[in-house]
Amino acid sequence: MRLNNLQLVNFRNYNNLYLEFNKKVxxxxxxxxxGKTNIVESIYMLSFGKSFRTSRDKEIIKFxxxxxxxxxxxxxxxxxxxIEIAIGKNKKGIKVNKIHIQKIHELLGNLNVVIFSPEDLRLVKEGPKERRSFIDKEISQIMPKYYNYLTNYNKVLFQRNQLLKTNNVDEALLDVYDESLARYGSYLYILRRDFIKKIADISKNMHFKLTNSIEELSITYKSQIDINDDDTIDSIYNKFLDKLVSSRKHDIDVRTTRYGLHKDDLNIYVNGLDxxxxxxxxxxxxxxxxxxxxEIELIKNEVGEYxxxxxxxxxxxxxxTRQKLLIDNLSVVQMFITTAEVSHINIFNKSNTTIFxxxxxxVINIENGGN
Ligand SMILES: Nc1ncnc2c1ncn2[C@@H]1O[C@H](COP(=O)(O)OP(=O)(O)O)[C@@H](O)[C@H]1O
Ligand SMILES: [Mg+2]
Structure with a gap:
């Protein structure tokens, strides 16, 4: 898939901008x-309905x-x-093909975007939170219902933690929360397990390409709950529930939820070492x-297009070397590359690159390398 054009009005430091894009680079x-990142931020918004830089939409409106x-x-x-998005001081509307959408999951999946920023180079080094957020975003993008489950899970988790902070914890209510948490948790678990298996295969291949087959990358799901491949949705639900119930006394003492999907992570090994x-x-x-x-290959496999x-x-x-490997291995996808350094221009094939x-x-100059 590709983005043909972009119109911005009062978006960050742009008054009014209209651009037509190259199919390739x-x-x-x-x-x-x-204002380079501002442009890609707006493209990201067309895909996800929100910015990757802030959760406060108001900040994006031009001063x-x-x-x-x-x-x-x-x-x-x-x-x-x-896709069109309009944001005012207290309102926000999103239209797909001129029709207002009610829920964000109706937007997700229309335009699939993978964004790679410098922080992503630290994905492996960072803590579990960043990797979970990576997993959540990626699955939501190919499977909008995942996003709904996750929102519900987080809502119940929040309520459970609020309840744990009260002085006389209402255990009957806790029972209700535990069941819902285990229910949403089991749905999410199955989808995460499936996703991680798929990206493990794809990233292993990608890693061989980037290291001349010297390094074997192996990625597996790290969960606190002992689940194996034969487990069904019902047995996963039961295992979750058991964990929550067995940890209840502890949770009441420390006033927070010890076990669950909000603690998951990835094991990442290279040639057998963490x-x-x-x-x-x-x-x-x-x-x-x-x-x-x-993610790029995964989205292609799931939705049929890059x-x-x-x-x-x-x-x-x-x-x-990495720059060149990246460009060469990804020549099938439409790319938006921001950079401050002009020395990189030589890496690109002028015939399929437009320079803004x-x-x-x-945008003070456009050099169109053909489409
Ligand atoms: N809401 C806003 N209104 C006007 N200008 C903004 C707004 N938000 C950010 N900017 C301006 O955008 C510029 C940063 O743009 P950015 O795209 O991040 O730059 P870069 O080219 O380094 O990627 C800054 O000059 C900043 O003042
Ligand atoms: Mg920038």
């Missing part, structure tokens, strides 16, 4: 603070203005579509790239 060039608009048309193999503990920084970064980029890829400021963080030069909230 779109290079956004400019010094720091000029001293009231309303913003982002619109973009996309093309897939068999369909075309238009790369978080024993890997060099270079190995951790390469493993992060393999893991992160596995997503679009945003590389925001990662180029300058990679050595030239950005200065202070304006």
């Amino acid at each position: 779109n290079l956004l060039l400019g010094k720091n603070g000029q 001293d203005t009231e309303n913003l608009y982002v619109g973009g048309s996309f093309s897939k193999e068999h369909t075309d579509g238009l 790369v978080r503990l024993y890997g060099s920084q270079g190995q951790q970064r390469t493993a992060s790239i393999s893991l992160k980029l596995s 997503p679009i890829l945003i590389l925001d400021d990662v180029f300058s963080e990679l050595d030239e 030069r950005i200065e202070n909230g304006q």
